[in-house]
Amino acid sequence: MLGTFTYCNPTKLYFGEGSLKYLKEELPKYGSNVVLIYGGGSIKKNGIYDAVVEILKENGKCVAEIAGVMPNPTLAKLYEGVQIARDHQADFLLAVGGGSVCDYAKAVSVSAYCKEDPWEKYYLRFEEPDCPVIPVGCVLTMVGTGSEMNAGAVITNQETKQKIGHVFADERVMPRFSVLDPTYTLTLPHYQIVSGIYDIFNHICEQYFSGEDDNTSDYISEGLMRSLLHSSRIANKDPQNYEARSNIMWTATWALNTLVAKGKTTDWMVHMLGQAVGGYTDAAHGMTLSAVSLPYYRFLLPYGLPKFKRFAMNVWDVQPEGKTDRQIAEEGLAAMEAWMKELGLAMNLTQLGVTEDMIEGLADVTLVLPGGYNPPSREEIIRIFKESL
Amino acid sequence: MLGTFTYCNPTKLYFGEGSLKYLKEELPKYGSNVVLIYGGGSIKKNGIYDAVVEILKENGKCVAEIAGVMPNPTLAKLYEGVQIARDHQADFLLAVGGGSVCDYAKAVSVSAYCKEDPWEKYYLRFEEPDCPVIPVGCVLTMVGTGSEMNAGAVITNQETKQKIGHVFADERVMPRFSVLDPTYTLTLPHYQIVSGIYDIFNHICEQYFSGEDDNTSDYISEGLMRSLLHSSRIANKDPQNYEARSNIMWTATWALNTLVAKGKTTDWMVHMLGQAVGGYTDAAHGMTLSAVSLPYYRFLLPYGLPKFKRFAMNVWDVQPEGKTDRQIAEEGLAAMEAWMKELGLAMNLTQLGVTEDMIEGLADVTLVLPGGYNPPSREEIIRIFKESL
Numbered sequence: 008m009l010g011t012f013t014y015c016n017p018t019k020l021y022f023g024e025g026s027l028k029y030l031k032e033e034l035p036k037y038g039s040n041v042v043l044i045y046g047g048g049s050i051k052k053n054g055i056y057d058a059v060v061e062i063l064k065e066n067g068k069c070v071a072e073i074a075g076v077m078p079n080p081t082l083a084k085l086y087e088g089v090q091i092a093r094d095h096q097a098d099f100l101l102a103v104g105g106g107s108v109c110d111y112a113k114a115v116s117v118s119a120y121c122k123e124d125p126w127e128k129y130y131l132r133f134e135e136p137d138c139p140v141i142p143v144g145c146v147l148t149m150v151g152t153g154s155e156m157n158a159g160a161v162i163t164n165q166e167t168k169q170k171i172g173h174v175f176a177d178e179r180v181m182p183r184f185s186v187l188d189p190t191y192t193l194t195l196p197h198y199q200i201v202s203g204i205y206d207i208f209n210h211i212c213e214q215y216f217s218g219e220d221d222n223t224s225d226y227i228s229e230g231l232m233r234s235l236l237h238s239s240r241i242a243n244k245d246p247q248n249y250e251a252r253s254n255i256m257w258t259a260t261w262a263l264n265t266l267v268a269k270g271k272t273t274d275w276m277v278h279m280l281g282q283a284v285g286g287y288t289d290a291a292h293g294m295t296l297s298a299v300s301l302p303y304y305r306f307l308l309p310y311g312l313p314k315f316k317r318f319a320m321n322v323w324d325v326q327p328e329g330k331t332d333r334q335i336a337e338e339g340l341a342a343m344e345a346w347m348k349e350l351g352l353a354m355n356l357t358q359l360g361v362t363e364d365m366i367e368g369l370a371d372v373t374l375v376l377p378g379g380y381n382p383p384s385r386e387e388i389i390r391i392f393k394e395s396l
Numbered sequence: 397m398l399g400t401f402t403y404c405n406p407t408k409l410y411f412g413e414g415s416l417k418y419l420k421e422e423l424p425k426y427g428s429n430v431v432l433i434y435g436g437g438s439i440k441k442n443g444i445y446d447a448v449v450e451i452l453k454e455n456g457k458c459v460a461e462i463a464g465v466m467p468n469p470t471l472a473k474l475y476e477g478v479q480i481a482r483d484h485q486a487d488f489l490l491a492v493g494g495g496s497v498c499d500y501a502k503a504v505s506v507s508a509y510c511k512e513d514p515w516e517k518y519y520l521r522f523e524e525p526d527c528p529v530i531p532v533g534c535v536l537t538m539v540g541t542g543s544e545m546n547a548g549a550v551i552t553n554q555e556t557k558q559k560i561g562h563v564f565a566d567e568r569v570m571p572r573f574s575v576l577d578p579t580y581t582l583t584l585p586h587y588q589i590v591s592g593i594y595d596i597f598n599h600i601c602e603q604y605f606s607g608e609d610d611n612t613s614d615y616i617s618e619g620l621m622r623s624l625l626h627s628s629r630i631a632n633k634d635p636q637n638y639e640a641r642s643n644i645m646w647t648a649t650w651a652l653n654t655l656v657a658k659g660k661t662t663d664w665m666v667h668m669l670g671q672a673v674g675g676y677t678d679a680a681h682g683m684t685l686s687a688v689s690l691p692y693y694r695f696l697l698p699y700g701l702p703k704f705k706r707f708a709m710n711v712w713d714v715q716p717e718g719k720t721d722r723q724i725a726e727e728g729l730a731a732m733e734a735w736m737k738e739l740g741l742a743m744n745l746t747q748l749g750v751t752e753d754m755i756e757g758l759a760d761v762t763l764v765l766p767g768g769y770n771p772p773s774r775e776e777i778i779r780i781f782k783e784s785l
Contacts, residue, residue, distance in 0.1 A: 008578075008642040011412025016405070022659070023400025189397075223623040223643045227650070230619030233710075234612040241610075253397040254612045257659065261616070270411070270646065321622075 008270035009220050016264055018156045019184040022257065024249070026188050027058060033144060033184050034066040038098025041068040042091060044112045046076045046104040053194060055148060059103055071095035073115070076104065078292070079163040079170060079285050080111040082126050085118060092119040092141060102145045102182075106152025106292075109145045110172075113160040113180055116141040130162055130171045140177070145185040150192050150256045151203030151293060153210060153263025155185035163286055169372050170286040172278070187260065189253040193246065200246060201350040202293030204239045204255060208232065209277050209296045210262040215318070216304070216311055217378050218271040225314075228267045229321045231258050236322070236346065243350050274379035277303055280391065283373040288360050294353035298361075301344055301354075302394035306387065308336055311380035315339060356395045366392045397659035398609050405653055407545045408573040411646065413638070415577050416447060422533060422573050423455040427487025430457040431480060433501045435465045435493040442583060444537060448492055460484040462504070465493065467681070468552040468559060468674050469500040471515050474507060481508040481530060489532045491571075495541025495595075495681075498534045499561075502549040502569055505530040519551055519560040529566070534574040539581050539645045540592030540682060542599060542652025544574035552675055558761050559675040561667070576649065578642035582635065589635060590739040591682030593628045593644060597621065598666050598685045599651040604707070605693070605700055606767050607660040614703075617656045618710045620647050625711070625735065632739050663768035666692055669780065672762040679748040686741035687748055690733055691783035695776065697725055700769035704728060745784045755781045 021029040034041075041063060050056040063070050073088045092100065092115050102112035118125035120138040128134050145155045154160075158180035161172035192200070215228045235258045241251035261267070280303060281295035288295070308315045316332045319325035319339025327335050353359055361369070370388045383391065410418040423430075430452060439445040452459050462477045481489065481504050491501035507514035509527040517523050534544045543549075547569035550561035581589070604617045624647045630640035650656070669692060670684035677684070697704045705721045708714035708728025716724050742748055750758070759777045772780065 008411065008646045009639055011415060013408060013410050013418070015408035019402060019404035021402050022397065026400060029402070220639055221623070221626055221643060223620070223627075223646045223650075226619040226623035226626075227616055228619070229622075230615040230617070231612070233618075234610070234615035237610055237615075238612075250398055250609055253659070254610060257397045257612045261612075261655075266650075270642070 008222060008224075010270045012269055014265065014269055015178055016156060016181065016266075017178060018181050020156065020187055020260065021184065022187045023253070024188055024190050026186050027062070027146060029184075030059070030062045030146070030186060031066065034062065034068065037142060039067060039069050040071075040096050040098045042071045042073060042095055042097045042100050044073045044076060044088070044100060044102045044104070044108055044115070046108050048074065050103055050148060053191075055103060055146070055191060059101070059146060063101070071097070076108045076111045078107050078289065080107050080114070080161070082162055082164045085111070085114050085125065085162055088115040089118045089125070097141050100141050100143045102143060103148065105147070105149025106154040109147070109154035109182065110152065110160040110162070112143045112145070113154070113158065113182075114162050116143050117160075117175065117180055126162070126164060129173050130164070130169075133173055135175060135177045136180070140179040143182045145182045147185055147187050148191045149195060149199065149203060150259045151206035153207070153259055155182060155187065156260050156264040157181065159263070161282070168286040168368070170282040171374070172282065187256055189249060189256045192252055192256065193249070197246065197351070199291065200242065201352055202291040203259070204235065204242070204293070204350060205297045205347065205352050206293035207255070207259045207262045208235055209293075209300065211235075211267060213275045213278060214268045214271070214273045216307065216314055217274045217380065219313065220271070222271045224267045224269050224271050231262055231267065232322045234258050239350060272378040275376050276379055276383065279374045279376060280388070283369045284356060284359065284361060286372055287365055287369060290353070290359040294359060297347055297352035298354065298356045298359055299391065299395045300347075301340065302391045304340055306383070306391055307380055308340065312336055314380075356392065361396065363393070363396060397611060397613075399659045401658055403654065403658055404567055405545060405570065405655075406567060407570050409545065409576055409649065410573065411576045412642070413577055413579050415575050416451070416535065418573075419448070419451045419533075419535070419575060420455065423451065423457065426531060428456060428458050429460075429485050429487045431460045431462060431484055431486045431489050433462045433465060433477070433489060433491045433493070433497055433504070435497050437463065439492055439537060442580075444492060444535070444580060448490070448535060452490070460486070465497045465500045467496050467678065469496050469503065469550075471551055471553045474500070474503050474514065474551055477504040478507045478514070486530050489530050490535070491532060492535040492537065494536070494538030495543040498532075498536070498543035498571065499541065499549040499551070501532045501534070502543070502547065502571075503551050505532050506549075506564065506569055515551070515553060518562050519553070522562055524564060524566045525569070529568040532571045534571045536574055536576050537580045538584060538588065538592060539648045540595035542596070542648055544571060544576065545649050545653040546570065548652070550671070556761075557675040557757070559671040560763070561671065576645055578638060578645045581641055581645065582638070586635065586740070588680065589631065590741055591680040592648070593624065593631070593682070593739060594686045594736065594741050595682035596644070596648045596651045597624055598682075598689065600624075600656060602664045602667060603657045603660070603662045605696065605703055606663045606769065608702065609660070611660045613656045613658050613660050620651055620656065621711045623647050628739060661767035664765050665696075665768055665772065668763045668765060669777070672758045673745060673748065673750060675761055676754055676758060677749050679742070683742035683748060686736055687743065687745045688780065688784045689736075690729065690743075691780045693729055695772070695780055696769055697729065701725055703769075745781065750785065752782070752785060
């Protein structure tokens with residue numbers, strides 16, 4: 008913990024089967040004008056919508072809706088939501104859905120009373136809100152992004168093909184509460200489950216593969232990764248296993264609520280590469296990450312060899328005897344590759360509809376963040392994309 | 397994560413060298429009447445007292461003091477503090493010291509406006525406050541208890557020789573903020589450093605050695621224990637190593653802020669045994685724990701064999717090949733014993749001034765909590781104390 012930092016994460020979590028009932032305890036804390044935000048309507052089929060609306064009604068809330076939030080929420084959709092929240096004079100935004108819906112709700116919360124264009128202010132200049140922020144609560148129905156306990160919000164500008172995430176420093180942007188009921192995730196298709204699992208795993212990797220000190224955060228990361236490997240293997244074979252699914256849900260929250268990045272630098276290049284793909288295709292977020300991960304990490308390995316060696320030994324139980332550091336490290340990535348294939352993740356970009364002629368464009372919109380062992384050049388990014396085809 | 401639970405920990409942490417400066421950002425949030433709470437006066441020698449008083453003065457605060465909070469804060473001292481807080485009409489309590497001072501400040505915060513006797517209400521009936529709770533902030537100068545980010549407060553009743561901790565559920569009891577500057581801990585005597593380290597380690601053990609599921613919390617615990625082992629060995633040889641000391645400080649906070657107990661049962665018997673000793677002697681808290689740990693865990697091992705085996709392999713890197721589960725588990729405890737001796741911890745109660753004639757009395761005041769693999773009977777408690785002599 009060599010850095011100086013602050014930690015504050017006031018989101019209250021209600022975890023476990025049946026925890027939607029706690030919505031009744033939270034709603035009275037906010038004003039009567041609620042905007043209910045959700046995605047493609049699956050919550051209307053599985054009964055969650057009805058249960059939520061019933062509780063809102065019992066609490067005498069006046070409800071407007073923003074429906075149809077898409078997997079990669081667009082800037083056009085954000086503008087639409089801002090108008091609805093303003094017209095309704097929203098006191099509270101209730102997001103019911105996965106990470107995209109939570110992200111979107113947070114983006115609306117900081118944008119509704121923003122006097123400038125929110126894309127310019129938050130996604131190009133990365134500024135903090137200096138306007139009222141509408142409080143947000145979440146009822147999570149998918150697992151992976153960690154959006155339920157952080158201040159991040161990713162928005163896609165379809166005109167410029169930019170998918171950009173902003174992790175706000177302002178604690179007002181964090182959800183006030185989140186309801187995490189693992190049973191809601193039991194009906195998800197396999198593709199979404201494993202995509203979410205890889206998103207979680209990669210969140211941890213992004214924060215782990217950086218820095219050279221003996222940071223406690225890296226040890227916590229190793230614990231979270233080991234838990235996820237264990238539970239993901241169970242859930243992959245037996246998707247109805249509540250215990251495994253609940254451990255995955257909890258791991259997702261702690262993988263990206265700022266804890267495991269405290270006191271250290273971070274990388275985030277797999278997300279930058281994957282988000283570029285997300286701006287070009289409609290592929291599931293986790294699959295855009297899995298498709299580029301191995302070429303990227305094999306590129307990065309020589310620059311962060313001690314950490315990749317540690318990863319191999321502490322996460323994948325690679326035995327070091329009689330091997331060079333490089334061999335140990337590569338064995339760790341090979342074990343990760345085998346696990347990824349076992350889950351059925353997308354292992355290349357071709358599967359996701361990316362073609363070679365898109366690569367220049369992808370490289371154009373790939374942000375390069377500082378903090379990694381070797382932030383890649385444009386040429387290296389192009390090479391990684393090509394190797395990911 | 398088989399249980400249903402809530403998680404909410406709003407304490408804001410300012411971590412790192414020089415973080416006392418953030419006190420200036422926090423103080424304006426509270427009223428002008430501040431009670432400054434500290435211990436035996438070491439903060440007057442090392443300059444922390446002057447620095448804090450200077451910031452309080454700059455912020456125009458009207459300050460009363462409660463000095464001389466002892467390592468095991470007594471009920472008599474609590475009554476004294478309640479009177480001072482009331483007389484001063486305290487808006488805010490600022491604890492500057494270690495876990496005892498933080499614990500004490502929280503006990504005053506819930507007791508100042510309590511209409512009943514706080515000992516009866518909070519420590520015998522374990523009730524929650526139904527009165528105003530004075531907000532508390534902490535400037536931590538020692539490491540170990542985790543009091544800086546939880547709602548626990550241990551008080552010792554010298555008349556009845558009972559040392560009892562209450563972990564309040566009410567989030568108002570948590571410190572609003574805590575300043576964690578590892579440099580403050582660099583001047584502590586070796587005895588206190590290692591006592592704190594064992595307190596941290598045992599906090600994790602108490603929450604780890606219970607339950608049979610594959611809880612994510614246990615994986616996080618393993619990460620925290622591995623970090624602590626690593627950093628404790630460095631700090632033991634080189635107490636001025638900032639990196640090691642800062643990792644220890646951060647681990648202490650996360651070892652006991654409710655995270656690693658989420659979704660699982662817990663044990664806490666080493667603390668119950670140690671606190672009985674704390675009621676009888678003035679031994680450092682961590683040393684009362686280390687002195688009883690091995691007899692207790694060797695007693696517990698057969699009842700929680702799979703967890704002790706996992707502990708051996710995942711925390712102590714015991715190689716399992718060709719060994720029975722029992723052998724693997726016992727090798728883990730042997731490795732723990734070697735580490736404890738390396739640190740120079742108290743390895744028996746005789747060193748702490750406990751004699752055989754005290755044992756009946758110690759057993760009388762040892763609380764037995766549910767949740768462990770085998771909550772001990774009175775006879776077993778007596779046997780464990782005897783084996784600890």
